[in-house]
Structures are given as structure tokens and as C-alpha cells.
Amino acid sequence: MQALIKERAAAGAVLSEAPRPTPAADEVLIEVAGTSICGTDRHLFEWTASARAFHPVLPLVFGHETAGTVVATGEAVGAVAVGDRVSVETHVFCGRCYPCRTGDAHNCARMGLFGLTLPGAFAAYAVAPERVCFVLPDAVPFDAAALFEPAAVAVHALERAGPLLGASVLVSGCGPIGLMLIRLCQIAGATRIFAAEPVAEKRAWAADLGAVAFDPLADEPAAVCGTGRRGGVDLAFECSGASAALAPMLAAVRREGRAVTVGHPGEPVAIDVAATVNKGGVTLAGVFGRRIWSSWETLVELVVSHRFAPQEFITSRLPLDRFEQAITATATEPGKVLLLP
């Protein structure tokens, strides 16, 4: 089969012939329908510090935001069957550590990462442990399912944020997850949504979704969002991962408001704890991945009830052999790029 392989610790990747993987006892073999490209995949391709921080195991078939059909199962597999359509949870949890045993498997202390430390899905076939397969209802198209992994990150951010009914929200960074968050905040009852985004095309998309979109390099978020009777937004989500975005975003949150960080800055970021957290009373929370399986179950319900369609955030679909163009496109394209085997 054809597979996109990160061979060595340097920029680049190669498309080459690889043997079709064989599922281990607890694994399933998935015929891949499509795999969307994550920011992490571009970092991996370019071999940036933020990709190296995940300690990828090379050589590696990368790609993790995937959906497909189960075509074979290992002998110990019981809950997933041949013919099931599945999407894959990237955080391959151990099931035995303290977080796993107490309901926080998404933050497993011995986590494997599908498509980073374990082989992934930029290929015609992929293997995944049964326990990280999410069986899809027939009503979910593969296009939507290939985006379940990032979309469920947005759902997780909302789970961390608390109630949104009547809330004002700032979304900092309007890549795919930021755009999805705008939509999800509307569904959850937010009444005013501000979107801070320097790239005009992404800003236009945020405005189309109904956000008050502005360029944070031209206008201070606190000046745009801090003028209402509450003195700031109730909630802010940082989705850009830009270290320079965090302090201006926090300055736009009202006293006793909340901020959720979704993007991973490439380096440590200083914040004024006394002013923001202590005196400002702002609760700061972060997300890494999706809650297993509550974020997924909330998402699938939103999709089958036609309230939320992740596929509306796909802007290109390209075959695997155009991977270079596809991965490069994710740097500038506002939506998701899907690679088709």
C-alpha cells in the first residue's frame, strides 16, 4: 500500500510502498476513507521544535485525524467488528495509570499517540487498538468523521469553559478549531462572540459565522471586547498557539471570567499571575485532546441531529500523492485539508 512516511529527523517526508499492517490481538485494521491534516502534521513535516516535543518515533506513517472501515480484527477484539465505520482517538491510553483509572484517560501518564509515537493513517490502511476506535452511526459521513478528532477538541474546550448561556466570548485564533468553536459557542447559547485573527481570509470566515471579527495586531482585544457593562468577555479561548496572543487575550476577560487555552505555544509564556489570576480572578484552564468519550459522544449527537457539520470546515480534498502541496496549504488555508488514499 502507499503510505506517507516521516523517515528521519529533518524536514520532509516520503510517499512510499509499505506492507499493509497486520493488526495485533487488541487491534483492528482500518481501510482509510480520509485523513485530515493537523497543524501537528505540518510541524512534523517541517520538523519544528513543537513537533519534536511530542517525541515522534521514526520512521513513522503519520496522520491521525482519520476515519474508515474496519476490515480485519485481532483475535482479542470484541466490541468492534469487521464492517464497522470508525474514527480514531489519537490518545492511546494505557487504562492502568492513575488518570486512566479515575476518568481522565485523555491525559494518560503513559500515553501513546496515534500517528506520532505509533503508526498513523496517511496511508491506504492503518491499525489502531480497539479501545481507541469510536464506532460511527451510519448517519455520519466519512468527511465529517475524519474531522471528529479536532472537532472533539473544540467540544472539550467547551466542556472546560462551563455554561455559555447569555455569555460573551472571545475566540483568539480562527484556524479550523477556532472557527468550529465559534459555531459551537453559538449552539451552547453564547450571545456575543468576538474573533481575533490577523489573517484576513480567516477573519472573513469568522465574520460569516456571525462573530465580530477583528485583527489583534491592529486593535487590542481588551479595547474591542472590554467596553460592555461586564468590563470584558465572560470567556476566552486561545486557539492560535501564538505565545504573543495569550496576554492580550487575558486582558480582554472580565473579572472572575474564564480562559481556556487550546493551542500549544512553542515556548513557555509568562503571565501576570497577581493581576490576572489573583486580583482579576480569571480561571485559566487548558485542554489536551478530547475527553474520552464524553467529548466524542456530545459531538456525534450534535452531528446526527444536524446542529453541527464538521465537514463545512473542509476547504480542500487532495490525493495522498499531493501531500506536499496539501501539508503546505494548511499553513495558509483557513479550513481543513483532507488527504484521500
Ligand SMILES: [Zn+2]
Ligand atoms: Zn490533530
Ligand SMILES: [Zn+2]
Ligand atoms: Zn494511562
